[in-house]
Structure formats: C-alpha cells, structure tokens
Amino acid sequence: MTSSTPPGAGAPASYQTYATGRQYEIRRGGALAVITELAAGLRLYSRDGIQLTETYGDGEISPGAAGITLAPWANRVEDGVWYLDGKKQQLDITEVSRNNASHGLLRNSAYSLVDETQFSVTLEATVFPQHGYPFLVRHRVQYLLREDLGLEVRQTLINDSGSRAPFVLGAHPCLRLGDAEMANLVLTVSANTRLVADGRLIPRSSEPVSGDSDFRHGQRVGSLDIDVALTDLVFDGGAARHTLSSPDGRSVTLWQDANCSYVHIFVTTQLPGRPRAVAIEPMTGPANAFNSGDGLRWLAPGESFTMAWGIEATLGDAG
Numbered sequence: 001m002t003s004s005t006p007p008g009a010g011a012p013a014s015y016q017t018y019a020t021g022r023q024y025e026i027r028r029g030g031a032l033a034v035i036t037e038l039a040a041g042l043r044l045y046s047r048d049g050i051q052l053t054e055t056y057g058d059g060e061i062s063p064g065a066a067g068i069t070l071a072p073w074a075n076r077v078e079d080g081v082w083y084l085d086g087k088k089q090q091l092d093i094t095e096v097s098r099n100n101a102s103h104g105l106l107r108n109s110a111y112s113l114v115d116e117t118q119f120s121v122t123l124e125a126t127v128f129p130q131h132g133y134p135f136l137v138r139h140r141v142q143y144l145l146r147e148d149l150g151l152e153v154r155q156t157l158i159n160d161s162g163s164r165a166p167f168v169l170g171a172h173p174c175l176r177l178g179d180a181e182m183a184n185l186v187l188t189v190s191a192n193t194r195l196v197a198d199g200r201l202i203p204r205s206s207e208p209v210s211g212d213s214d215f216r217h218g219q220r221v222g223s224l225d226i227d228v229a230l231t232d233l234v235f236d237g238g239a240a241r242h243t244l245s246s247p248d249g250r251s252v253t254l255w256q257d258a259n260c261s262y263v264h265i266f267v268t269t270q271l272p273g274r275p276r277a278v279a280i281e282p283m284t285g286p287a288n289a290f291n292s293g294d295g296l297r298w299l300a301p302g303e304s305f306t307m308a309w310g311i312e313a314t315l316g317d318a319g
Contacts (some may be wrong), residue, residue, distance in 0.1 A: 019061050021110055024121045028145035039068035040111040040123045040141040042173055045151050045311055052252050052313055054174035054277055063272050065103055066174045066279070071139035071157055072127055074170025075229070075264065075287035076100040078202045080132065082290035084166075091132030098200040101132070103172075106139055120144040135165035137299070150312035159299035166290060166298050169307050170264075170283035174271065175254060177313075180246050182276045183222050189215035189242045191230030191263060195286055201227060202288050215265070218245070221278060224267040229286045231262045231295075242280050250316055256282035256309040262295055282309040 021037030030048035034055075035041065041062055044055045054066050062068055080091035080101035091101035111123035122142040129136055140156040159165045177185060194213040195203035209216065213228050221244075233240035235258050242263060245251040256263065264281040271277035284307055285295025299305055 016058065018058050022113075024113075024116070024123075024143075026119055026121055026143065026145050028119045028147075029149050031145050031149040031151070033143055033145060033151055035121055035123070035143050036062075036067075037110050037123070038062075039107050039109065040125070040139075041069065042067040042143070042151075042153070042171075047149055047313055047315060050178040050313075050315055051176060052178075052311060054176055054271060054274065056272075064174075064268065064270060064277075064279075065107065065172045066271065066277075068103070068107060068172050069139070069141050069153075069155055070104045070168075070170040070172065070283075071106055071155070072133065072135075072137055072165070072167040072169075073101075073104050073290060074168045074281070074283045074285070076102050076201060077290050078200065078288050084134070089132045089134075100200060100202070105130075105133060111141065114140065115142075119146075129161075135163070136160045137165055137167070139169075146310075148312070150310055152308065152310040154306055154308045156304055156306040157299060158304040159301055162301055164298045164300050166296055167305070168283065168285035168289045168295060168297070169260075169305075170281060171309060172279060172281050173254065173311065174277050174279045175244050175252050175311070176277070177244055177246055177250055177252050180250070182274070182278065183220070185221050185244045185246055185278075186218040187215055187221055187224075187242075187244055187265075187267075187278060188218040189230060189263065189265060189280075190234040190240045191215070192232035192234070193230065195229040195231065197229070197287070203229060203286050203292065203294070206231070215242075221267060221276060224276075225269065226265060226267045229262055229264045229283075231286070233261060233263065244278060248316075250314060252311065252313045254280045254282065254309065254311055257307060259305070260284050260307045260309060262286050282307070
C-alpha cells in the first residue's frame with residue numbers, strides 16, 4: 001500500500017501534486033488499483049499491466065465522473081426538487097443543461113482515510129445537513145484486492161441523524177480491456193427491463209428490453225451511443241454480472257450484489273482521448289428515485305446499509 005500527498009506549506013518541491021488529492025495504491029500479485037481522495041474514486045484498476053478501467057492524468061479530475069462513487073443519491077433528481085413529509089426540498093442544480101441535481105453531494109468532496117491494509121483501503125466522507133438534504137450521514141467506501149486478484153468495492157451509508165434519511169448509492173466505473181478496440185468488444189448485461197426516460201434523462205415508465213437496450217445475449221459495442229438504466233437483473237450466486245468480451249476470449253466483468261438492483265449503461269464518444277467508452281454503473285436505485293420512490297431506501301437513526309460491487313477479468317496467459 002502506497003500513497004502520495006499533495007504538498008502543504010514548506011513541503012519539498014519534489015512532492016507530486018494531483019488534482020484528485022491523495023492517491024492510494026493497493027497491489028496484490030499483478031493487480032493494481034489506484035483510489036483517489038476526491039470522491040473516493042477508482043482512478044485505475046489493472047492486472048499485469050492490462051488496463052481494465054479508464055483513467056486520466058495527474059492534473060485532471062475524472063472526466064465525465066469516470067470512477068467516482070455517488071451518495072446520497074446516484075444519477076439525477078428532477079429540478080433538484082423532492083418532498084419530505086410534504087415540505088419542498090430544493091437541492092442545488094449541478095446539471096445546468098438539464099436543470100437537475102446530479103450525482104449526489106460528495107462528487108467534489110475529499111474523503112478521509114479510515115483504514116488501510118496491504119490489500120485494501122477504506123475512505124469516508126460526511127454529508128452535513130443542508131438545504132435540500134437535512135440529514136447527517138457518512139459514506140464509507142472500501143476497496144479490496146481479493147486473493148483471485150479481482151477488485152471488490154463496498155459502499156456503506158451510515159445515518160448519524162436523529163431522523164430517518166433517504167438515499168440511493170451508486171458508482172460510475174468505466175471499463176475497458178487493455179488496448180482492445182472498444183468497437184470490437186461485445187457488451188452483455190443481465191437485465192430484463194429498461195427505464196424509459198425523457199429528454200432530461202428522467203425515467204417516466206419501464207418496458208421489456210429490446211433493440212439497442214437488450215444486452216442479454218450480447219451486443220457488439222460498434223457505434224452504440226446509449227444512456228439507459230436497466231433493472232430486473234438476473235442474480236446468480238448472489239451477483240448480477242455484466243461483461244465486455246473480446247473475440248480472443250479475454251473479458252472484463254462488473255458484478256453487483258442483490259442490494260444493488262439497477263445498472264446504468266452509458267456508451268459515449270465524449271471521454272477525452274477515447275473514440276468510445278463504456279460505463280457500467282451499479283446503483284441501488286434509478287434517476288429521480290427521491291420523487292418516484294423506485295429503489296429508494298430509508299435509513300433509521302443509527303442504521304447503516306452496504307452495497308457491494310466489483311470488477312474481475314479473464315485474461316488468458318496475461319493473468
């Protein structure tokens with residue numbers, strides 16, 4: 001376990017600075033994960049030098065929120081408005097183009113170190129009571145490199161308030177398979193239902209997957225351009241699995257546990273330096289859950305809730 005800290009007053013000039021704060025590196029065998037102080041984000045996961053997530057430069061924050069964790073809501077709240085016991089709550093608008101409150105309250109927050117071991121790191125940040133979210137909660141994130149060299153992530157929300165607090169948890173990992181051309185990979189997602197969203201990406205209804213949203217038997221990424229939430233996941237052995245696979249037999253898989261019953265698929269040409277990128281985002285609820293109630297959970301005072309997800313790969317002789 002190694003880490004680097006940005007310089008403070010009087011720090012030696014040789015110290016490396018990072019736009020995302022302190023960098024936590026955990027290694028096991030040929031596996032490496034780099035986690036950031038900012039947003040408890042996954043900046044890199046690789047095995048034997050094969051990059052399995054998208055990354056970015058030292059002087060950059062995560063482009064398109066790649067790799068960050070999300071609390072106390074994932075995705076969007078329409079107009080930043082929801083109601084608590086009949087009283088209007090107004091969140092800050094952070095997605096101005098669509099007039100939504102997006103990606104929770106910790107995207108721009110530093111997480112403090114809670115614990116570190118040879119193969120894991122645990123970080124935590126606090127959401128203090130504020131307009132639009134009058135609750136005191138903590139978001140704790142643990143990254144662990146397992147014995148099989150897979151990466152496991154556990155996100156826990158703890159309610160320190162005197163009243164019950166609503167939440168949705170999520171994460172925003174962008175997967176890749178080394179230098180394989182993304183367009184040639186096949187995306188398989190174990191989901192049976194899509195949420196039908198409007199132009200502001202707010203779900204209005206649901207329907208069985210079909211066409212571009214049906215990944216159950218695999219679709220070549222090709223020229224896909226999609227931004228869709230899926231649910232009715234197929235859980236096998238307690239986990240749903242979604243995979244990017246190459247014709248040469250290699251693959252990278254994101255898994256999520258049964259506490260995490262939604263997945264958002266975002267295939268985009270907007271990630272800098274990449275002709276196409278694929279985000280596979282595990283979530284406990286969809287966009288606008290604070291209003292629809294879909295997937296919304298409430299924590300009683302003193303309670304906690306944990307969702308788990310992770311990344312694993314089949315790389316043949318490479319590991």
